[in-house]
Each structure stands twice: as structure tokens, then as C-alpha cells.
Amino acid sequence: MPPAPISPIKVGHIDDVQELRKTKPRTIPQRFVRDMTERPTLTTPVSPPHTHMPVIDFSLLTKGNKEELLNQLFILATACEEWGFFQVINHEVDLNLLESMENLSSEFFMLPLEEKQKYPMAPGTVQGYGQAFVFSEDQKLDWCNMFALGIEPHYVRNPNLWPKRPERFSETVEVYSREIRKLCYDLLKYIALGLGLKGDAFKKMFGVAVQAIRMNYYPPCSRPDLVLGLSPHSDGSALTVLQQAKGGPVGLQILKDNTWVPVQPIPNALVINIGDTIEVLSNGKYRSVEHRAVAHEEQERLSIVTFFAPSYEVELGPMPEFVDENYPCKYRRYNHGEYSKHYVTNKLQGKKTLDFAKIQTRNTS
Numbered sequence: 001m002p003p004a005p006i007s008p009i010k011v012g013h014i015d016d017v018q019e020l021r022k023t024k025p026r027t028i029p030q031r032f033v034r035d036m037t038e039r040p041t042l043t044t045p046v047s048p049p050h051t052h053m054p055v056i057d058f059s060l061l062t063k064g065n066k067e068e069l070l071n072q073l074f075i076l077a078t079a080c081e082e083w084g085f086f087q088v089i090n091h092e093v094d095l096n097l098l099e100s101m102e103n104l105s106s107e108f109f110m111l112p113l114e115e116k117q118k119y120p121m122a123p124g125t126v127q128g129y130g131q132a133f134v135f136s137e138d139q140k141l142d143w144c145n146m147f148a149l150g151i152e153p154h155y156v157r158n159p160n161l162w163p164k165r166p167e168r169f170s171e172t173v174e175v176y177s178r179e180i181r182k183l184c185y186d187l188l189k190y191i192a193l194g195l196g197l198k199g200d201a202f203k204k205m206f207g208v209a210v211q212a213i214r215m216n217y218y219p220p221c222s223r224p225d226l227v228l229g230l231s232p233h234s235d236g237s238a239l240t241v242l243q244q245a246k247g248g249p250v251g252l253q254i255l256k257d258n259t260w261v262p263v264q265p266i267p268n269a270l271v272i273n274i275g276d277t278i279e280v281l282s283n284g285k286y287r288s289v290e291h292r293a294v295a296h297e298e299q300e301r302l303s304i305v306t307f308f309a310p311s312y313e314v315e316l317g318p319m320p321e322f323v324d325e326n327y328p329c330k331y332r333r334y335n336h337g338e339y340s341k342h343y344v345t346n347k348l349q350g351k352k353t354l355d356f357a358k359i360q361t362r363n364t365s
């Protein structure tokens with residue numbers, strides 16, 4: 001008997017939110033309206049110690065004296081353990097390059113829809129222009145347009161999805177991705193040192209790291225209280241680097257101690273977060289913190305996100321350094337390629353994707 005055909009994913013009609021905003025600025029189709037429990041808090045009163053995400057001065061890690069280095073390593077290790085997020089200043093990525101990347105991404109999203117649709121994100125896939133992580137007709141949609149590309153190694157690339165316009169877009173993505181890749185390797189070195197590991201521990205383990213870029217464009221929304229810019233999720237990467245376009249509103253929120261805490265952008269800083277890989281390797285000492293994006297009533301917002309992860313062949317599990325009788329092993333060993341497949345074939349649902357690797361503990365009390 002021939003194998004049963006795999007049923008195609010039926011996602012129904014997905015409105016392009018930018019076009020919706022242009023043509024019917026006050027309409028919020030029902031598929032974007034969140035259930036009461038999911039609706040965002042837009043004016044969360046934030047009180048200490050939740051006011052400020054830690055800030056790392058990267059130049060003190062690379063060029064500081066011994067005392068400055070140790071001090072920054074301590075701040076970094078505390079940020080990873082208590083926040084799972086931090087902002088990096090003086091990161092050595094050329095500020096003109098950040099600006100070019102921001103301008104070109106914005107120009108891409110401003111192209112006519114027909115031009116952007118030359119690079120469609122097919123249902124169930126994650127590269128190209130559209131909405132990722134949509135798998136059914138009854139799933140709520142995010143108030144966001146995405147454009148995503150696989151970068152490294154080259155076999156993750158789909159050359160048909162690299163846009164011809166704006167001019168210099170692809171060239172700039174290449175240069176930007178090289179610089180961000182270097183930053184990721186450097187940060188992983190300092191994160192390893194902060195965990196008491198050898199500086200090259202992650203680099204050696206990851207093989208030729210997988211890297212992808214995603215540009216998220218959030219148009220203004222007449223009812224930001226009803227929608228989400230991006231559903232709550234943790235990142236399936238080892239590390240994520242987020243650039244927020246200048247002058248945009250606050251949009252990123254992270255779940256800290258059960259409260260959605262808004263992240264105040266710092267001009268020229270990059271936001272870094274720990275992804276699922278580091279959570280597993282550190283046996284949960286560092287956690288991949290759930291986060292989401294909210295929309296704004298009058299202002300658009302643009303973010304440029306790099307996901308940096310181990311090679312697909314790599315087998316992962318908690319490192320022995322983080323497992324003992326007080327810290328029992330919380331995750332099974334698995335293949336990162338399998339995890340990537342699992343991640344991109346499931347909707348964004350908080351930390352649920354990591355259940356893939358969790359060892360279920362029975363409560364005996």
C-alpha cells in the first residue's frame with residue numbers, strides 16, 4: 001500500500017497586518033483578537049527590582065583590566081541567572097552597520113505587497129515573508145509581519161528568498177550577520193567563563209553554528225489591548241541578539257517573577273537573551289525566559305533578531321558540571337536538528353516547546 005499522503009497544513013486566510021492598517025485602520029479581524037487571559041497589559045507599573053534589565057559593557061570584557069573583567073563577568077553571570085536577558089553596550093558592532101540594517105529592513109517592509117510576496121513564507125515553513133508558526137485555521141494571529149532567512153551554514157539558505165530590493169539588502173545582511181556571529185561567539189565565551197567552564201566550551205561543542213535572521217515589523221494597531229505583536233515564547237536558539245529600531249516604542253516584554261516587564265530600549269545597545277540550548281546545557285541554571293511583543297496604538301516598531309544555535313548534528317544534554325545529587329538532571333539528551341524541527345513545526349506557546357527535552361518528574365508527596 002502506498003504511504004498515506006501527509007495532510008497539508010490548512011491555515012486559512014492570513015491578513016497582512018500592514019495592508020489591514022492601511023486600508024481599514026480601525027478593523028481588528030477576530031483572528032487577531034486574543035482571549036481575555038492572553039490580552040496584554042500595556043501599562044504595567046514596574047517597581048524595583050524589575051525596573052532595569054542588566055547592562056553589560058562589552059568593552060570592559062574585551063579591554064578592561066582584571067578587576068573590570070571580573071566585575072563584568074559577575075554582572076553577566078547574575079544577569080543570565082536572574083533575568084535570562086541583558087543589554088550590551090559598546091559591543092563593537094559598527095553603529096553605521098546597525099543603522100544600515102535598520103534602514104534597509106524598514107525599506108523592505110515599505111515595499112508594495114506584491115514585491116514582498118515574491119518571497120513568500122510557505123505554510124509550515126519559517127523562511128521568507130509572512131507569518132511563521134501558524135498551523136491551523138483557528139489559531140490566533142500575531143500583529144506582525146516577519147521576514148526570515150537562514151544564514152549559516154549555507155545549506156540552511158534558500159537563495160530564492162533573498163530579496164533583490166531594496167538594493168544592497170542582501171549584501172548588508174551578509175556583513176551584519178558576520179559581525180553578529182562574532183559577537184555571539186564572544187558572548188558565549190564570557191557566558192562559559194561565568195559558568196566556571198573553559199572559554200571555548202560552547203564553541204567546541206556547537207560545531208559550525210546555525211544562524212538565522214528575522215525582521216519583525218509591528219504596524220500601529222487601533223486596539224493594542226486586544227492583540228499581541230508576537231506570542232509568548234522562549235527562543236529555540238542558544239543565544240538571541242535583538243536590535244530594536246531607533247525611536248520606536250517599547251514593545252518587548254519579558255516574564256519575570258510572573259509579571260510581564262517591558263524592556264526600555266537603550267540607544268545603540270543590543271538585547272541578548274539565553275535560548276533553550278543554554279538552559280539545557282546548564283541544567284536549568286540559566287533559563288530561556290519567556291517573552292512577547294505588544295503593539296502600539298500610534299507607532300510602528302521594527303526589530304531585527306539573530307538566532308544562533310548549535311549545528312544540527314550536535315547531541316545535547318545537561319553538562320556533567322551542572323548535575324549532582326542536589327541538581328538532578330532535568331533534561332534528556334537529544335539531537336539539536338530534531339529539536340529545531342520540533343521548534344519550527346509547533347506554534348509559539350510560552351515554554352511548551354522545551355517539554356521536548358524535559359524529564360518529567362513525578363510529585364510523590
Ligand SMILES: COC(=O)C(/C=C/C1=C(C)CCCC1(C)C)=C/O[C@H]1C=C(C)C(=O)O1
Pocket residue numbers: 126127132146148149150151156210211212213214235236237238307308309339340341343344
Ligand atoms: C521565523 O523563524 C524563526 O523564528 C526561527 C527560525 C530559524 C531558522 C531559520 C529561519 C532557517 C534556518 C533554521 C532555523 C530554524 C534556525 C527561530 O529560530 C530559533 C528556533 C530554533 C530551533 C533556533 O535555533 O532558533
Ligand SMILES: O=C(O)CCC(=O)C(=O)O
Pocket residue numbers: 214216230235242251252291292293302303305
Ligand atoms: O520584537 C521583539 O522585541 C521580540 C522578537 C522576538 O522575541 C523574536 O523574534 O523571537
Ligand SMILES: [Fe+2]
Pocket residue numbers: 233234235240291
Ligand atoms: Fe524571541
